[in-house]
Amino acid sequence: MIIDLDKAKEFLRVDHDDEDSLIQDMIDSAAAYTLEYLNWEEEREEYPAPVISATLLMLGDLYENRTAQAPVQLFNNKSYNRLLSPYRMMVI
Template sequence: MAIVSLAEQKAHMRVDFNDDDALIQAQIDAAQAHLEQLLGYEIEEEFETVPNDLVEAIMQLAASWYENREATSTDAPRETPIGMWDVVRERRNYTF
């Protein structure tokens, strides 16, 4: 289950129409799965109350994927939203 609701994500992105709801939900789910893979655990199993930094990381990642859906762009390429790696570094359950 996603720790970020569709309504929360749409408010975060200031999306006020329903045409992209399925796409946005898929990106929320994918962002959470990606973050959990990086962290080495399932967020909902690790925390009774999900920390705000993890919620924010998912929201930023899903928003970034929504805004940058094209394989090519005239903008400079970006790997992940600013700050996401900081959250991963502080919250992961493994070291290299």
């Protein structure tokens, strides 16, 4: 597990339990996306800090932007790719 519920809630500044199930689903989605981006086949015992940070960034985006439509244009956060690029396994 890249991040747990407690760390996620701390990052999101959520201090209630009402959305725990929703946040856990978002954690799972952010982690799956990160592992897929990295081309890592399986979870690991420990993760480098940049991988954790990038997963938290993705989680924050999922939490704040819960719909496919937005009243303003949303942009890709380049920090996500920059944090993960050194750990990405290139597939031929």
